[in-house]
Amino acid sequence: MQPTSTIKGLPWGLSFAIGAIITIMSINPAFVSFEKVGTPIFSPMPAETKVLKVGEIPVDVIKTSNITFISNNIGKGNGGEPKQPDMQNGFFMAPKGEGGEWVKKADMPTALLGHSACTVNDKIYIIGGGPGNNVVTPEIQEYDPTTSKWTRKADMPTARSCLSTAVVDGKIYAIGGSRFWWDVGLPTVEEYDPIKDKWTKKADMSIGRYCCSTGVVNGKIYVIGGFGGFNGWDIFLSIEEYDPAKDKWTKKADMPMATGGNAVSELNGKIYIIGGRSPVAGDVTISTVREYDPVTDTWTKKADMSTTKHMPTSSVSNGKIYVIGGTSDVQGKTLSLVEEYDPTTDKWTRKADMPTARFALASCAVNNKIYAIGGVDEWPGIDVFGKPIPIVEEYTPESWPFSISPQSRLPNTWGKIKAK
Numbered sequence: 374m375q376p377t378s379t380i381k382g383l384p385w386g387l388s389f390a391i392g393a394i395i396t397i398m399s400i401n402p403a404f405v406s407f408e409k410v411g412t413p414i415f416s417p418m419p420a421e422t423k424v425l426k427v428g429e430i431p432v433d434v435i436k437t438s439n440i441t442f443i444s445n446n447i448g449k450g451n452g453g454e455p456k457q458p459d460m461q462n463g464f465f466m467a468p469k470g471e472g473g474e475w476v477k478k479a480d481m482p483t484a485l486l487g488h489s490a491c492t493v494n495d496k497i498y499i500i501g502g503g504p505g506n507n508v509v510t511p512e513i514q515e516y517d518p519t520t521s522k523w524t525r526k527a528d529m530p531t532a533r534s535c536l537s538t539a540v541v542d543g544k545i546y547a548i549g550g551s552r553f554w555w556d557v558g559l560p561t562v563e564e565y566d567p568i569k570d571k572w573t574k575k576a577d578m579s580i581g582r583y584c585c586s587t588g589v590v591n592g593k594i595y596v597i598g599g600f601g602g603f604n605g606w607d608i609f610l611s612i613e614e615y616d617p618a619k620d621k622w623t624k625k626a627d628m629p630m631a632t633g634g635n636a637v638s639e640l641n642g643k644i645y646i647i648g649g650r651s652p653v654a655g656d657v658t659i660s661t662v663r664e665y666d667p668v669t670d671t672w673t674k675k676a677d678m679s680t681t682k683h684m685p686t687s688s689v690s691n692g693k694i695y696v697i698g699g700t701s702d703v704q705g706k707t708l709s710l711v712e713e714y715d716p717t718t719d720k721w722t723r724k725a726d727m728p729t730a731r732f733a734l735a736s737c738a739v740n741n742k743i744y745a746i747g748g749v750d751e752w753p754g755i756d757v758f759g760k761p762i763p764i765v766e767e768y769t770p771e772s773w774p775f776s777i778s779p780q781s782r783l784p785n786t787w788g789k790i791k792a793k
Contacts, residue, residue: 468676472711472724478765479521482514485747486761487534490735491545493567495519497737497744500547500565501529501536505749505760507553509534513565516746518767520740527570531561535583537637539594541617543567548576548596548615551583551605558582558601562615576620578613583607584623584636584684588644590667592617595625595648597665600633608633608652614667626670629663636687638694641717642668645675647696647714648682658683658702662714676719678712686736688743690770692717696723697745700732707732708749711768724771729764742769 467510488502685699734748
């Protein structure tokens with residue numbers, strides 16, 4: 374007769390739990406099947422081993438876009454068929470849409486074209502421009518992207534359109550412009566202090582110009598190209614450097630090709646003059662990009678855009694230049710096209726189109742989001758600019774606020790991302 378064992382069996386609930394754990398562990402951990410039969414989910418596991426610092430907790434981040442189906446009730450297309458999730462939905466509801474995302478914001482109080490925009494203390498200042506019909510305005514409007522509200526500020530002393538603005542030490546410099554469309558151009562420079570809401574007259578440029586480009590490097594303002602002359606149709610090669618501390622202008626080396634109506638952005642100490650019009654080959658709209666180095670006073674040719682653009686706008690976000698809108702020819706169709714330029718690779722990439730095609734608009738970047746403001750959505754002809762629109766649209770690049778690899782690890786302290 375067998376002796377009776379003195380070891381008691383495990384309680385039923387605990388036995389079941391242990392059995393379930395053993396069963397799950399015996400299954401390939403990289404392969405799991407949900408309720409939908411024949412629809413596998415493959416979740417690649419990290420292949421490397423890494424020694425972490427004390428206090429760090431490894432977290433494996435897997436893009437939800439790698440998962441074919443989250444459940445039977447999610448990710449279905451219009452006809453009820455399963456739909457592959459958007460590859461841009463990578464991490465905790467990252468911005469959707471190939472090439473970024475556009476969102477409409479509060480309209481401008483007054484629809485404008487030919488205005489200029491600049492940013493001080495995360496506020497956008499819209500200066501000058503006009504409502505069309507050869508009317509120009511001295512108005513300034515301050516836009517707060519956080520609240521999407523507009524505030525009227527002190528008028529600019531000289532009403533003008535097609536001017537350019539630059540910011541040095543928190544002060545805004547309104548430069549050039551014209552009293553009417555295609556006028557002779559103004560040499561006027563006026564300084565605006567956003568804190569005091571006050572304007573001060575400064576030294577004029579050596580020549581009057583409008584639709585010129587300005588960039589700021591090392592506290593100096595560089596005014597490049599533009600239109601002007603006796604009849605307003607001359608296109609300039611000349612560059613002038615303005616020192617706000619001395620209120621003095623200095624002539625610099627001419628640009629290789631006269632242009633006006635360009636987009637302009639400064640990045641890493643270089644100024645990029647993009648597109649516009651040139652008298653070369655019959656006064657045509659161009660796709661040319663040139664880089665100006667103020668330190669060496671030299672120009673370098675860069676990769677052309679994919680499309681010619683006159684009177685587009687551009688802004689910098691996360692080390693890239695975004696060129697937005699414009700017209701494809703002197704009397705061409707207005708564009709909604711957005712192209713991203715990477716100076717480190719000298720390459721252009723097509724991005725999500727702006728919802729509203731337009732030219733003679735302005736743009737600014739605040740916290741790496743870009744705001745496209747006003748402009749004209751239809752150009753009836755060279756002598757008639759058409760009616761401006763008050764539309765403001767916000768662009769969020771697809772990499773905002775940062776990119777995370779699906780195989781990367783995060784530290785347990787949120788605030789910085791640990792590189793591999």
